[in-house]
Amino acid sequence: MRLRAAIAVACAIGIGIAAYLTYVHFAHVAPVCTTGGCEKVQKSKYAELAGVPVALLGLVAYVVLLALAFVRGINAAFAGVVVAFVGVAFSGYLLWAQLGPIGAICQWCLGNDLTIAVVAALYVVRMLSESDTPA
Amino acid sequence: MERNRLLLLAAAAAAAIVAVVVIVVVAGGGSSTTQPTTTQTTRGGGTEATRTFAGVAQHGATLGKASAPATMYVFEDPQCPYCRQWNIDTLPTVVDNYVRAGRVKLVYRGIQIIGANSIVGISAIYAAGLQGKAWQMAEALYERQGAENSGWITLGVVRQAAGEIHANVAKLVKDMKSDAVLTEMRASAGQAQSLGVQGTPTFGIQKPLGTIEQLQISSLDPSGFTPALDAALS
Numbered sequence: 001m002r003l004r005a006a007i008a009v010a011c012a013i014g015i016g017i018a019a020y021l022t023y024v025h026f027a028h029v030a031p032v033c034t035t036g037g038c039e040k041v042q043k044s045k046y047a048e049l050a051g052v053p054v055a056l057l058g059l060v061a062y063v064v065l066l067a068l069a070f071v072r073g074i075n076a077a078f079a080g081v082v083v084a085f086v087g088v089a090f091s092g093y094l095l096w097a098q099l100g101p102i103g104a105i106c107q108w109c110l111g112n113d114l115t116i117a118v119v120a121a122l123y124v125v126r127m128l129s130e131s132d133t134p135a
Numbered sequence: 136m137e138r139n140r141l142l143l144l145a146a147a148a149a150a151a152i153v154a155v156v157v158i159v160v161v162a163g164g165g166s167s168t169t170q171p172t173t174t175q176t177t178r179g180g181g182t183e184a185t186r187t188f189a190g191v192a193q194h195g196a197t198l199g200k201a202s203a204p205a206t207m208y209v210f211e212d213p214q215c216p217y218c219r220q221w222n223i224d225t226l227p228t229v230v231d232n233y234v235r236a237g238r239v240k241l242v243y244r245g246i247q248i249i250g251a252n253s254i255v256g257i258s259a260i261y262a263a264g265l266q267g268k269a270w271q272m273a274e275a276l277y278e279r280q281g282a283e284n285s286g287w288i289t290l291g292v293v294r295q296a297a298g299e300i301h302a303n304v305a306k307l308v309k310d311m312k313s314d315a316v317l318t319e320m321r322a323s324a325g326q327a328q329s330l331g332v333q334g335t336p337t338f339g340i341q342k343p344l345g346t347i348e349q350l351q352i353s354s355l356d357p358s359g360f361t362p363a364l365d366a367a368l369s
Contacts, residue, residue: 049158082150086154
């Protein structure tokens with residue numbers, strides 16, 4: 001129960017970050033930034049996937065991960081692992097884009113990277129400790 | 136049982152990596168917005184900018200016929216990536232379909248939104264305006280845009296950009312501190328304040344005998360921008 005609560009808290013942080021970046025995207029405003037490259041990253045070609053803002057995709061993923069935190073059982077844990085792993089892999093791709101082609105770092109993206117990594121780790125622990133049958 | 140779960144985790148990790156690779160390849164890693172980057176690499180030498188503004192009247196910061204019934208004020212910061220995107224993706228369409236047609240004239244309004252370094256670029260653009268090349272200068276600076284507040288707008292960059300647009304470089308650099316340029320910068324800041332400009336780019340439309348009103352756009356690309364402009368001009 002405490003593990004799922006921790007997952008929920010981490011997901012809530014992720015939702016906050018992704019929601020803010022989604023707002024910034026659609027409102028055409030500059031994000032609050034201390035690293036100096038947020039707007040450049042936000043406006044790069046990597047900020048969208050097939051026309052959909054990656055921030056919005058992240059928001060959807062975190063909502064799904066949060067919902068799964070409230071569902072007991074190994075199946076929910078495994079689903080959470082899959083979604084979180086996809087999130088980690090995609091965050092890794094975006095981190096590569098920031099360090100390489102874009103040449104700018106966005107603090108919000110780094111915050112998201114850390115958050116999704118924590119969520120994935122928590123889901124892995126959950127999967128290894130969850131009982132086989134839904135309670 | 137523990138072993139089965141570890142195998143499942145390994146399979147999930149592998150599937151996630153494969154899924155992301157497939158997504159990135161199929162979706163083109165954001166192919167819908169690849170234009171700014173690819174366009175930038177093909178615009179060396181200012182040839183594209185020259186083509187965009189060729190044959191269009193320029194006076195100071197104003198682009199287009201003085202007799203155009205409507206005026207669009209374009210509030211920009213040379214450090215702003217959104218502004219760069221609009222200039223590359225949409226400005227050519229606006230110039231071709233609205234400015235050349237005499238429906239609207241554009242007035243460049245440089246304002247400092249991102250940082251102090253923006254002032255260097257804005258003054259260079261207004262100084263180029265004294266030679267009838269403000270819009271080309273803005274374009275040339277966008278082509279060289281670096282990270283926000285990294286100090287990329289140096290006098291060296293200004294000279295290089297000014298040379299590219301075939302301006303009188305020495306005069307342009309000298310004019311950056313002229314009264315005429317300072318007056319334009321103050322006027323832009325005042326106009327932005329009175330219009331309530333919060334970010335860049337922001338667009339203001341003024342029709343004959345009307346006041347300036349902000350243009351509400353759904354996106355910066357032509358498909359989202361031109362319908363809003365059409366509605367404002369109707």
